[in-house]
Amino acid sequence: MKQVTSQISVSLDGYVAAPEQSRADPLGRGGLRLHEWFFATESWRAQHGLAGGERNVDAEVVDEMTAGIGAYVMGRRMFGGGEGAWDREWTGWWGEDPPFHVPVFVLTHHPRESLVKGGTEFHFVTDGVEAALAAARAVAGDRDVAVAGGASAIRQYLAAGLLDTLWLHVVPIVLGGGTPLFGGPLDVTLDPVRVVPAPTVTHVKYRVRPGTPGSAAAGSSRTSS
Helix, strand or coil: CCCEEEEEEEECCCEEECCCCCCCCCCCCCHHHHHHHHHCEHHHHHHCCCCCCECCHHHHHHHHHHCCEEEEEEEHHHHCCCCCCCCCCCCCCCCCCCCCCCCEEEECCCCCCCEEECCEEEEEECCCHHHHHHHHHHHHCCCEEEEEECHHHHHHHHHCCCCCEEEEEEECCCCCCCEECCCCCCCCCEEEEEEEECCCCEEEEEEECCCCCCCHHHHHCCCCC
């Protein structure tokens, strides 16, 4: 049965982005340190059309997480472009050929026509997390759907009881502020099913326990701005 999965890097003090985020510095001051392990892998570089990189345990985790993904869902802030009505000149962080190469459904309050960039088509969904997931599942077929982030999108899918697995990549840094992954009330239980230690990060795979409390009604009515 196809799964709904997610993965995200997080600091020791629970932040997924650093303070002072901006369009020029989307992960905030020092936030790129959360992803240095990822950028160094052969797997990440290959997804972005680049040669080289390390073939190590981190690359194996990346391969496992990205295998069999048929569609993605992401929040407005992950797609970027600022708050409020769309700047139509903004087409994402990833240049002319984003690394997804399957349909991506962006949660937003503001309508926008679909956008094709290279091998990826972005669709903008204004009627909630359940509608976005239903659309993603429809195109994914027998493959998995990945909730790509950011923190708000992941929390909404957890709260709605719609996420099956969550990988946390725990990076041994303290950011002291920024965007928390688990800011605000959230009543779910995560069972660790795999721990993969690496020199600069610890990968922990959690199964979201079926039947844990969550408000599907609240989740379906909220989107990233």
